[in-house]
Amino acid sequence: MSGEGTQPLLACRNVSKYFGALAAVSDFDLDVHSGDVVGIGGPNGAGKTTFLDVVSGINPATSGDIRLDGENIAHTAPDIICHRGIARTYQLNAGFDSMSIRENILVGAAFGQGDKGIPRLRYSRSMHQRVGRALELCGLQDKAHLIVRSLPVLDRKLVMLAGAVATEPKLLLIDEPVGGLNPHEVDDVMEIVSGLVDAGMTIILIEHVMRFLLQISKRVVIMHHGEKIYEGDPQGLLSDQRVVEVYLGKGTAKRLQHMLAERGGND
Secondary structure (H helix, E strand, O other), X not given: OOOOOOOOOEEEEEEEEEEOOEEEEEEEEEEEOOOOEEEXXXXXXXXXXXXXXXXXXXXXXXXXXXXXXXXXOOOXXXXXXXXXXXXXXXXXXXXXXXXXXXXXXXXXXXXOOOOOOOOOOOOOXXXXXXXXXXXXXXXXXXXXXXXXXXXXXXXXXXXXXXXXXXXXXOEEEEEOOOOOOOHHHHHHHHHHHHHHHHOXXXXXXXXXXXXXXXXXXXXXXXXXXXXEEEEEOHHHHOOOHHHHHHHHOHHHHHHHHHHHHHHHHHO
């Protein structure tokens, strides 16, 4: 595990989120060290997105402890959490439709890093530099002038991702980056996210497309009914009987085992 023996970048202990009597997340523990890439999977309603909502402050935890670099953020406002170094994307594509790709990403660079207080009257050189790097990392450098409303789904997803990357986060949360994409587009996003990993980003990602999740993640967590039922390496996941029974099914598990074996042979 990355950073083993050191203080985790993100440490979650006994984190629960209740909606009435429903435990969407129940006594959840997770450590994420700098350089980790943690993939979270599980059936619909397992609590995956709710967990990201809790970490990012969108829906504060009902109970439990969440620490970023040792600092408790369990009941901190989402904008402050962003300023402290956690950026995220969402399942639904979010963007300013009347603005260009570059302008959208500039918003992230300007307002997603540090506590600004007073609104800015101009963008600094460092902000523009962060935008340029985010455009390049997300494969949008040749499309920066395009207006967002005209973009296909894939590019809208990448604009949202680039806006998060432009904040230069300590921890990047990515929620279903390839949902609704065709296989070729999935491969394109896989290449881009692999590039973020190679650039040293620490990532937690949620995804139902298991070939994406298993090939990108260094460690995998599977949730079911708000609880963690598996945490470990991608290969071990496919032989875990409970995961196979409640989520993957035997046929899918065998296909994924074959995929990982082929991938290992090509490394």
